[in-house]
Amino acid sequence: MEKKVPVRQCLGCREHKAKSELIRVVKSPDGDVSTDSNGKKPGRGAYICNDVKCLKRVIKSNALARALKAKIPENVVEELQRNFENQEA
Numbered sequence: 001m002e003k004k005v006p007v008r009q010c011l012g013c014r015e016h017k018a019k020s021e022l023i024r025v026v027k028s029p030d031g032d033v034s035t036d037s038n039g040k041k042p043g044r045g046a047y048i049c050n051d052v053k054c055l056k057r058v059i060k061s062n063a064l065a066r067a068l069k070a071k072i073p074e075n076v077v078e079e080l081q082r083n084f085e086n087q088e089a
Helices: 052-063 064-067 076-086
Strands: 007-009 014-020 023-027 033-036 044-048
Touching: 007 044, 007 064, 023 064, 033 076, 044 052, 044 064, 052 076
Parallel strands: none
Antiparallel strands: 007 014, 023 033, 023 044
16 A cells, blocks of 8 residues: 655645645744744644745745745745755755
8 A cells, every 4th residue: 555645735836746845834833933844843834846936926925924824034035045046056
């Protein structure tokens, strides 16, 4: 019997992809917003593709703030942008 692969929807392109292919941003029960590299932190999560276009779309449309129901700190946006810059290099 095959194991089910968890699938999540990207906020940018709205495509469903395997959870392992996406970057998770999480709002903890305390209200802190941060990236979640392991996908195991407790709290409300939102997912973004490993695509710069999706990140730009999410930032421009403010979709991440709406999905997490919280204001997104500038340092989280900068961290996401650095992740994408590192992948392009």
